[in-house]
Amino acid sequence: MKTKTLRKNKVNVITLGCAKNIFDSEVMMAQLKANQFEVEHESEKEDAEIVIINTCGFIDNAKEESINTILNWAREKEMGNVHKLYVTGCLSERYKPELEKDIPEVDAFFGTRDLPRLLKTLKADYKHELVGERLLTTPAHYAYFKISEGCDRPCSFCAIPLMRGKHTSTPVNELVEGAKKLAAQGTKELILIAQDLTYYGLDVSKKRELPDLLRRLSDVDGIEWIRLQYAFPSGFPMEILDVMNERKNICKYLDMPLQHATTKMLTAMRRGITREKTDALIQQIREKVPGIALRTTLITGFPGETKEDFEEMKSWVEATRFDRLGVFQYSHEENTHAYGLKDDVPARTKKKRADEIMEIQSQISFELNQQKVGKTYRILVDRVEGDYFVGRTEFDSPEVDNEVLVSKKKHFLRIGDMVDIKIEQAEHYDLFGSPVE
Numbered sequence: 001m002k003t004k005t006l007r008k009n010k011v012n013v014i015t016l017g018c019a020k021n022i023f024d025s026e027v028m029m030a031q032l033k034a035n036q037f038e039v040e041h042e043s044e045k046e047d048a049e050i051v052i053i054n055t056c057g058f059i060d061n062a063k064e065e066s067i068n069t070i071l072n073w074a075r076e077k078e079m080g081n082v083h084k085l086y087v088t089g090c091l092s093e094r095y096k097p098e099l100e101k102d103i104p105e106v107d108a109f110f111g112t113r114d115l116p117r118l119l120k121t122l123k124a125d126y127k128h129e130l131v132g133e134r135l136l137t138t139p140a141h142y143a144y145f146k147i148s149e150g151c152d153r154p155c156s157f158c159a160i161p162l163m164r165g166k167h168t169s170t171p172v173n174e175l176v177e178g179a180k181k182l183a184a185q186g187t188k189e190l191i192l193i194a195q196d197l198t199y200y201g202l203d204v205s206k207k208r209e210l211p212d213l214l215r216r217l218s219d220v221d222g223i224e225w226i227r228l229q230y231a232f233p234s235g236f237p238m239e240i241l242d243v244m245n246e247r248k249n250i251c252k253y254l255d256m257p258l259q260h261a262t263t264k265m266l267t268a269m270r271r272g273i274t275r276e277k278t279d280a281l282i283q284q285i286r287e288k289v290p291g292i293a294l295r296t297t298l299i300t301g302f303p304g305e306t307k308e309d310f311e312e313m314k315s316w317v318e319a320t321r322f323d324r325l326g327v328f329q330y331s332h333e334e335n336t337h338a339y340g341l342k343d344d345v346p347a348r349t350k351k352k353r354a355d356e357i358m359e360i361q362s363q364i365s366f367e368l369n370q371q372k373v374g375k376t377y378r379i380l381v382d383r384v385e386g387d388y389f390v391g392r393t394e395f396d397s398p399e400v401d402n403e404v405l406v407s408k409k410k411h412f413l414r415i416g417d418m419v420d421i422k423i424e425q426a427e428h429y430d431l432f433g434s435p436v437e
């Protein structure tokens with residue numbers, strides 16, 4: 001029944017979920033390569049004898065995607081197209097006993113902090129000397145940069161602490177070493193990620209060390225952009241903004257998930273902040289760093305969310321005019337604090353509310369983009385797509401934010417270059433422009 005020749009000692013790594021999982025897969029791939037495995041990420045050839053799936057267990061949709069991916073590869077294994085199938089990551093951390101029982105085709109399941117054991121199972125060693133080494137799966141010019149693992153926050157809807165454990169900051173020197181190695185291989189943009197970026201250092205020195213870390217990373221030669229994602233609003237260290245103003249290579253961009261607008265919902269979500277304090281923080285950030293792009297994420301349909309709560313959130317989104325915004329529909333996750341509440345908002349209402357928010361945001365994004373026409377922005381060229389070179393300004397993170405499109409018919413750009421582009425036309429999420437001569 002075997003249909004193809006599988007390459008001995010070749011590993012195909014499949015990554016699901018968020019940028020933190022991408023980072024973990026890249027670290028795992030560097031370890032495998034150093035142990036003489038041939039490694040590919042989401043290989044189209046599918047000729048690897050070993051497949052490792054790095055799963056996501058965040059919310060329903062993500063869990064479903066992870067389970068379907070495992071089942072697909074389990075079928076491939078039964079058909080002889082894979083010899084060994086391993087599963088790691090958040091879903092595996094959270095549901096190992098159930099998965100082991102339900103999907104016996106998988107050779108072994110590993111948790112989120114189990115890389116040494118996974119390597120041992122492949123008769124490989126965990127090489128400590130590889131600190132900061134990664135095999136990038138993103139284009140070489142940008143890299144996700146995880147500065148800590150886990151989370152100590154009590155957000156009532158969130159299962160991440162169950163899967164990622166307590167907050168653990170990665171030592172500064174290790175991060176600076178990692179940044180130097182990336183810069184040496186041509187990386188220009190570091191996208192700083194964590195469960196809660198602003199918590200950095202509190203577990204080590206009881207002090208918020210992110211501002212100092214930013215200065216150290218900003219000193220690394222070759223790093224042109226440092227982007228901040230997943231900042232937490234409560235206890236937000238304002239000194240970060242001073243460093244942002246002080247250092248040209250720290251993007252005037254801040255991703256800060258706020259989740260909701262009403263104090264009633266924020267309290268039920270155990271976010272440790274009120275509506276008034278949230279608005280004051282946003283105002284302070286915009287005053288301290290004029291022109292900063294603010295990205296946020298919201299949840300619709302949290303237990304107890306009334307029509308009035310939602311109306312208040314809608315008018316807040318209209319008034320606050322975030323530069324970038326994403327919405328999740330509440331997912332009732334067992335073993336979270338909110339699981340004890342009644343999931344009383346129907347799924348279609350959760351979806352309808354999420355769509356309404358995105359409708360409002362799409363109009364705001366269109367209006368804000370019109371103000372960019374005629375202006376020149378430095379972009380990082382990410383890729384070619386159809387008739388266009390596609391890039392981003394410092395106000396846009398990959399995959400989730402706006403893009404700048406430059407016609408291939410009229411111009412030539414090199415992927416990975418930073419180029420000044422004059423914006424000629426703007427749509428809801430795309431800008432069109434030409435290089436400044």
Ligand code: SF4
Pocket residue numbers: 151152153154155158159160161195196232
């Ligand atoms: S900060 Fe809150 S939402 Fe974010 S990972 Fe931690 S517990 Fe979850």
